[in-house]
Amino acid sequence: MRVTMRQVAERAGVSAMTVSRVINESLRVSEGARTRVEAAIAELGYVPNRLASGLIRRKTGAIGVIVPDVANPFFTLVVRGAEEVAWRAGYHVILCNTQGDLERERGYLEDMLAFQVEGLLIVPAGDQSRPSLRVLKKNDVPFVIIDRSIAGHDGDLVQGDSVAGARRLIEHLIALGHRHIGMVTETSAVSTARDRLQGYKEALAAARIQFRPELIVEASAIDVGAAHDATVKLLDLLDPPTAIFSVNNIAVVGVAEAARERGLAIPRDLALVCFDDIEHASRFLPFLTVMVQPAETFGTIATQLLLDRLAGQVSERRRIVVLPADFIVRESCGAHVPVDDAAA
Amino acid sequence: MRVTMRQVAERAGVSAMTVSRVINESLRVSEGARTRVEAAIAELGYVPNRLASGLIRRKTGAIGVIVPDVANPFFTLVVRGAEEVAWRAGYHVILCNTQGDLERERGYLEDMLAFQVEGLLIVPAGDQSRPSLRVLKKNDVPFVIIDRSIAGHDGDLVQGDSVAGARRLIEHLIALGHRHIGMVTETSAVSTARDRLQGYKEALAAARIQFRPELIVEASAIDVGAAHDATVKLLDLLDPPTAIFSVNNIAVVGVAEAARERGLAIPRDLALVCFDDIEHASRFLPFLTVMVQPAETFGTIATQLLLDRLAGQVSERRRIVVLPADFIVRESCGAHVPVDDAAA
């Protein structure tokens, strides 16, 4: 049986109320009582039941963070940023992993509500996440969407500039002489995929290169294997691309695997660029030419927006924060710059 | 204001009890009542308050997972495995990140207790985590320790065979002709660091190579920068190592950075091996020679052990599971095997 407040009170020879006051650091407790209560707490290993206190106070001191995949280095950084800010503000972060699965997302969303988190940070699985968010609104739980906008939703949002970023990557490939540029993307139900495809098209249009639909292949973002298979389709074209733009840092692993199987060396036989870095990998071997988004900042700013709402010091208007990405040229695009970024 | 059961009951024209029965899938509810209640729940977007139900039932349907760093690919996989098994068993996973910080670990531990999780999976920060675990015992909360044993603690444990793994890596380096082998490790308060150092020593002894303490440098495991600085010390020795053994996959990034700064090419000028893979990186560019531990299995088995305890179908005896690691030779050790594993 778990230790309860009453047991602590008995042991300390006071009422439950006094124990409660000690725990909540109320000043109105005599030195003697406080000492005895603290001793009893230590001896018994008492941990206050937040279900009970939360029930009354409507405060659990927790915020929920829901992401498709903590294993994705991008989301990992988002989470780290969020946790850092939340912790400093006295909140604890509870993390949920949806695997990009709508049902699981819905489940965890309700879970978080059920546990009475005070607010939520969500990287939605896609546009279809919208109905799930209605539950949050109905229950008056503030939340901030991260990374992916949701068509038709108008809440707070922190995202990158995917259109501009993709355009920049493609312009770079074009400048290097590429004309057949393939793209491995994910479902268009995800806004970043839509936006990056648009950036791709814009860059092509600006260079008067005709858009060829067969150069666009779709794969699930979470799954390296799917990206691999999609890439194989590209490489099997009669007129295969000389460069590939991967929609993100997970898909790019599949692209590289497919290329390696075919004996294609990067960048000699195939140029490769993508969105989002692979944190540890890029430090270990700086190789991929990428648009690096400030993932950690996505997390810190989103948390800040949420904390504002929790503090009630915010208007009803939605706030949208768009963070620019950095273009980092390394080897995989074939531009032959020094390996070490610092040497640039 | 959040939607409550009473509101649903009023709207459906029944008592709260009937709503409760519908939610908990009791069969003793008339068809008509059930339909009306379900309609009311949907209209209102009602989500049952688990703080309240958990308060009574002592069941929250959640298990807590506490790790030093979700960004570490090894722990990420552990978490994924745990979540998969937990989810299938009807449990939800709540994740906490301690950054290897004892205070934070303690805080999250109490948090999890406070939220009344039914059990915990813990990758402890180190031996000093032991006092924190007493709180769990006092409150009768089952838990399983993962990856790192804790001196003096005797609960369920899932870990790798660090001694044998390290010995294998060092034997390999010795076979390649190395005699000056450095090791970048972390605090000996972490059992895996202790064990890997022991494996290192055993391999040296077996080859009758004298152990030189100055070849062992210590760094915080979480921090790439610290590993970098530690490596610099090794490279500054009058008689620097020709090979380095990194205690894990995070430290190895710092080692590589330091080597690159010095203009040392791996493996030409310096051989490099380590424990644990860098998931995406290794698929993208198979380069590091490593002992790969079955991280996901650490998570699934630990969860299984925990679920057993939760089901109460287990004796009081502790259970220890030791999982072997795979030795994967790639390029960084200088053994010149084909890049592609499949080609072996």
Next chain:
DNA sequence: CTGTTAGCGCTTTCAA
């Protein structure tokens, strides 16, 4: 400074 009373939202128990 300390204790008592009431009740958070829900489920258990029991009676109808």
Next chain:
DNA sequence: TTGAAAGCGCTAACAG
């Protein structure tokens, strides 16, 4: 099949 009463562990509001 349904509801009323009691209470999970805690704290707000009050009284002393």
